[in-house]
Amino acid sequence: MMNLTARLRQVAELVPVCHSMADIGTDHAYLPLFLLEAGKALHAIASDIHRGPLERARTHLEGEEKGKEIELRLGGGLSPIKKGEVDGAVMAGMGGLMMRDILDADFEKAQALSWLVLQPQNHVAELKQYLSAHHFIICREDMAMEDRRLYEMMLVKPGSMKEISLLEGEIGVTEEYRQHPLFPEHIRRLIRKRDFLIQGVSEDTDNERNRRRREKAVEEKKRLEAYL
Numbered sequence: 001m002m003n004l005t006a007r008l009r010q011v012a013e014l015v016p017v018c019h020s021m022a023d024i025g026t027d028h029a030y031l032p033l034f035l036l037e038a039g040k041a042l043h044a045i046a047s048d049i050h051r052g053p054l055e056r057a058r059t060h061l062e063g064e065e066k067g068k069e070i071e072l073r074l075g076g077g078l079s080p081i082k083k084g085e086v087d088g089a090v091m092a093g094m095g096g097l098m099m100r101d102i103l104d105a106d107f108e109k110a111q112a113l114s115w116l117v118l119q120p121q122n123h124v125a126e127l128k129q130y131l132s133a134h135h136f137i138i139c140r141e142d143m144a145m146e147d148r149r150l151y152e153m154m155l156v157k158p159g160s161m162k163e164i165s166l167l168e169g170e171i172g173v174t175e176e177y178r179q180h181p182l183f184p185e186h187i188r189r190l191i192r193k194r195d196f197l198i199q200g201v202s203e204d205t206d207n208e209r210n211r212r213r214r215e216k217a218v219e220e221k222k223r224l225e226a227y228l
Contacts, residue, residue, distance in 0.1 A: 010144040018087035029057035036066040049076035077102035088115035096123030119153035125169030
């Protein structure tokens, strides 16, 4: 069976058993091949906005028994997929703001999916805040450590949840997430971000904007420390 990196293994773990799925922004089609080999999906569409990744995927799938069940399509975001064509979609390894824009651009199509698995490289809180305000439920959150970098990921379904703040998005919204073995490290990293800001602005600064930013960072640091 396909060997996946720690990050992609956790992404695959979040994918529900389904008939068909799409891997948006695929690279070598590692993830869909793994899901098919593991029996989590019967058919997959692997799409990318660039030809290069699709050619790498084509080469990689040659000779693989399950390779013929993976369809390669050129196009950005959800545009290569027809509404209702797949049960769910994975977006992994792109920025959180790009994911937000993709969902926004094809909102009706995204809402027709049973599920989405999202693994943003950055702007995780902004993405979670968008989801909470736009008829998506964050059902599960997970994380993985790879090469000393912490990656966050989530299983999302259409529905309604309480709108969240950016800080809540950073911390994580599900109770289960707070029991994750990597959660204390996740919180320590968020605290270090606040420390960096606090140390970079003098307590008696005359700049009103900087003073407010510093006060906010001090307050958020206290809230974060309560999780440790």
